[in-house]
Amino acid sequence: MSLDLVGVLRSAGLVVTATPGWAQRGVRGTPPAPVGVLNHHTASSSSERNPAPSVQLTIKGRSDLDGPLCHIVIGADGTSHIIAAGRANHAGRAKASGPNPAGDGNTLYLGVEWDYDGTHPPNSAQYNAAVRVNAVLLRHLGRPAEAARGHKETSTTGKWDPGYVDMDRFRADVARAMSGDTDMNLNDEFTDWAGTTKTVQGLFNDLDQRIAALHHVFLKPGAEPSRIPGDKNRTNLRDAIMDTTAKVVGAGGETPPQPVPPVPLPTPVPENQPTPEPAPVEPAPVEPVPEAPPAAQAPTDTPAPKPSRKPGRTVAAGGAAGAVGTVAVWIASLYGVQMPEPVAASIVLVLSAGMSYFVPDRQEAQQ
Numbered sequence: 576m577s578l579d580l581v582g583v584l585r586s587a588g589l590v591v592t593a594t595p596g597w598a599q600r601g602v603r604g605t606p607p608a609p610v611g612v613l614n615h616h617t618a619s620s621s622s623e624r625n626p627a628p629s630v631q632l633t634i635k636g637r638s639d640l641d642g643p644l645c646h647i648v649i650g651a652d653g654t655s656h657i658i659a660a661g662r663a664n665h666a667g668r669a670k671a672s673g674p675n676p677a678g679d680g681n682t683l684y685l686g687v688e689w690d691y692d693g694t695h696p697p698n699s700a701q702y703n704a705a706v707r708v709n710a711v712l713l714r715h716l717g718r719p720a721e722a723a724r725g726h727k728e729t730s731t732t733g734k735w736d737p738g739y740v741d742m743d744r745f746r747a748d749v750a751r752a753m754s755g756d757t758d759m760n761l762n763d764e765f766t767d768w769a770g771t772t773k774t775v776q777g778l779f780n781d782l783d784q785r786i787a788a789l790h791h792v793f794l795k796p797g798a799e800p801s802r803i804p805g806d807k808n809r810t811n812l813r814d815a816i817m818d819t820t821a822k823v824v825g826a827g828g829e830t831p832p833q834p835v836p837p838v839p840l841p842t843p844v845p846e847n848q849p850t851p852e853p854a855p856v857e858p859a860p861v862e863p864v865p866e867a868p869p870a871a872q873a874p875t876d877t878p879a880p881k882p883s884r885k886p887g888r889t890v891a892a893g894g895a896a897g898a899v900g901t902v903a904v905w906i907a908s909l910y911g912v913q914m915p916e917p918v919a920a921s922i923v924l925v926l927s928a929g930m931s932y933f934v935p936d937r938q939e940a941q942q
Contacts, residue, residue: 578609578685578715580646580657587711589704590654594634600643601661605682611675611722612709613666613684613729614745615645616693616737626650627690633658640664645686651697653704669729673721680729685712693738699774706745710752720750 581593617629627650636642643659650656665688666680675683689705691697697705709723716722725742726734766772773781800809903922 578660580660583715584647584655584657584708584711587707589707589711591657592654593657594630597657598660600634600659602641602643602664602681604662605679607662607682607685609683609685609716611673611684611716611718611724612712613669613680613686613724613726614705614709614737614740614742615665615686615688615726615734616697617648617688617690618693618736619690620692621651621690623651626652627654627656629688629690630656630658633688636664645688647685647687647708649687649689649701649704649708651691651701653700655704655708666726666729668731670731672724672728674719675722675724675729684724684729687712689737693736696739697737702740702745706748706752709745709749713749714753720746720753723749 581591581597584591617633619629619632621628627648630648632642633644633648634642636644641664643661643663645663645665646657646659648656648658662681663686664681665686666684669675669677669680669683671677687705687708689697689701691701696702710720713720713722723742723746725740725745726736728742767778
């Protein structure tokens, strides 16, 4: 039996690399009639820069064993390298395991090598790719998830691969993949907008840190110095923006309300005292007012200008500058740019003062 491994895996959306000559590659013997997938590790040290160092070894074989040594090699980056379509020397004699019978393992199984040394668990990209490869192959063969076995489960000579892999958990993950349950695991890896490889757990941790930073700066009392001149109390960013805006509004040309002078109270009149008669007031002489020359008749169709209820541009621009400066200082702190408090306060005040001086006031613009 010869499977179109490249077509089967690519149709499932897996990342596949076909090695030259894979479709004709195989060893002599009984053609494969697979009833399951057998998983191994290569015992080679793979890395991010060299994710699949064993590809050529599995093609050519070893001094004691002819190649091909498997059908598929899964690199540390999750790429599936297709090695052979025919019979491969990967299993030897196999004992019965799960739903699969005992017999010639090279006939009974498709061999999948995970390219890592086996002395530690495989990374999430490699593990998740192995889950999907097993699920796709078993679905194509019409076999259950239990037909996915590890070499340590079928070996008659004490093989222990794949190392640090719980095969019961692995088969449970394969079963979920075969049923269409594609829920993302916390250790699944992905590449973000900046090209950085992250796990789902890492993404949640980053979001949690940023939310905590937002809460600290915006809402925690005492997170920021007060922007009110002379006020030594500490506040938070929300109140700091309001303080800065209030300060700019006070300096933006608006006339503050004037205190109303107290009205003197009348002197009380003692009881049983006669009320003095008011002194007679002589009328002041009235001088004749000269007639003014007739003024030009103003046009009656021009309406009188209405006073604007909008705030002056100085006030609006200054308030916006204070708010933008405060937020800019906070954003810088999230990315590791720690500014001393006097420097941060100076940035906000300079922006506010600059907008107040260089943006003309509405009343000035009308003159």
